[in-house]
C-alpha cells in the first residue's frame with residue numbers, strides 16, 4: 349500500500365460571513381464560500397474537477413454535490429456528498445486526497461454551508477411524531493430518545509460529561525477553562541461571532557444549565573454560513589498563490605452508532621483515528637504546534653485532547669487549566685475561537701484555521717502561533733459516533 | 746390512568762416500524778421485551794433485523810426483568826421542545842443499563858432530580874401516555 353503522506357495539500361480556504369444570515373440560502377452560502385477559496389488559491393472554477401459536499405440537513409435535496417458544482421460552473425469528474433456529521437469536513441480532505449492520488453481528479457473543492465441559525469430544525473409546537481420534529485431527517489434513535497424529552501446534541505454530550513465527571517472527577521470549572529480560552533481566541537479574531545464579547549470563568553459558572561452538567565457556555569453557537577477549502581496534489585500546490593498546507597496524515601474511526609450502543613462515552617473515535625494519523629505522518633502529539641479540536645461542547649474538546657494523547661485519559665480536566673491551551677501556552681487550541689465562540693459550520697473553519705496558521709502570515713499577528721509547522725485537526729459528529737483526524741504541515745518532510 | 750390520544754398528546758411519540766413494533770407492544774402490555782439472539786445469547790437494543798454480534802437471523806423478543814442501574818444521568822433544565830412546559834422542568838434523563846446488559850434512554854422519576862446518581866438501582870414504571878403508546882420510565886428501587 350502506498351502512503352498518502354505529503355502527496356496532497358490544501359491550497360485555498362474561504363468562508364462567507366458567519367452569523368445570522370436570514371436572507372441567504374444554503375446554495376448561496378456554498379457558492380460564495382467556494383469563490384473565496386478559489387480567490388485565495390488563485391484558481392479558476394474551470395481548474396476544479398472534483399467537488400465534495402455535506403448536504404445541509406435543514407435544506408436537503410437530491411444529488412446535492414452535482415447541484416452545487418454546476419451552480420459554480422464546475423463539471424466534476426469526481427463528486428459525492430459525504431454524511432458524517434461534524435466529522436465531514438475533515439473526511440472531505442481525506443476523500444479528496446484519496447481521489448487525487450487515485451487519479452479521479454486533480455483538484456477538489458470541499459465545501460459546506462448551512463443556515464441553522466435562520467432555518468429552524470424544530471417545529472413551532474412540537475406536536476406529532478419524533479420524525480416530524482426532526483424535519484424528516486432520521487437519526488435512528490429518535491423514537492427511543494425524544495419521547496423522553498431527549499434531544500440530540502446537548503443531550504448526548506451531557507451524558508459524556510456525566511460519565512467523565514463520574515469516572516475521573518472532572519469539574520464544571522475545568523470545562524469552563526476550555527470555554528474561556530476559546531473565547532479569548534475569538535476576541536483576537538474579527539470574523540468571530542463572539543468578537544468583542546469577553547467571557548470569564550465566573551460568567552461560565554453563572555450561565556444556566558442547558559442539560560446539566562452542561563451549561564449554556566459549554567455549548568457551541570448556532571450559525572449560518574459557508575466554508576470551503578481546495579485540495580490538490582503537492583506538485584500542483586507549489587505554483588499556487590499561498591504556501592501549501594500538506595496533508596501529512598489522517599485517520600478516522602466510528603465506534604458506535606447510537607448513544608445506547610456506546611461501550612464508553614469517555615473514549616471516543618479520536619483515539620484510534622489519531623493513532624492512525626500519527627502513524628501515517630510519522631509524528632506524535634508532542635510534535636504539534638497547535639490543535640484545532642472540534643468543540644460542539646467543551647466536553648468534546650476535553651475528551652478529544654485525551655484521546656489524541658496530549659495528556660492521559662482522565663487528566664484532561666486539570667490539563668486544560670492554567671493557560672496550557674491558550675495562545676502562548678503549551679498547545680494552543682482553537683486559535684480562531686472554535687464552534688464555541690467563532691461560529692458553527694460543523695468544523696470546516698477548524699480546517700481553514702489550521703491552514704492559515706501554517707502559512708505564517710495569514711491571521712492577525714496577535715493570534716499567530718509563532719513558528720507553527722505542524723498542527724492537528726479533529727472532526728466529531730453524529731451521536732458522539734463519528735470521528736476524523738487530519739495532520740497538516742507546511743513542510744513535506 | 747390516561748385519556749390522552751395520539752392527537753391530543755403534544756410531546757413527541759414513537760412511530761412503530763415492522764422491526765420495532767413488538768417492543769412498543771410489549772410496553773403497552775406492561776411487560777418489556779428486548780431482542781435476544783438464540784444463537785449466541787446476546788441481548789441487543791435498539792431493535793435490529795439480525796443479531797449484530799453473530800448475524801444470525803435468530804433474534805427472539807424476550808421478557809426482561811425491568812431492573813437496572815443508572816449508567817449516565819443528566820438534568821434537562823431547558824424545555825427541549827415547545828410542547829414541554831415550565832411545569833415539566835427540570836426533569837431527569839438517564840441512560841439505564843438493564844440487568845440484561847443493554848442500555849435504554851429514559852427518565853428516572855419518583856425522586857428529586859438531584860438525587861439521581863450513577864449506579865443507582867432502578868426499576869421500570871410503565872407510563873401509558875396515550876391510549877396507544879406506553880413509555881418505559883424508571884424509579885429508584887426502594888431499600889437499596
Ligand SMILES: [Zn+2]
Nearest residue numbers: 782785796799
Ligand atoms: Zn447472535
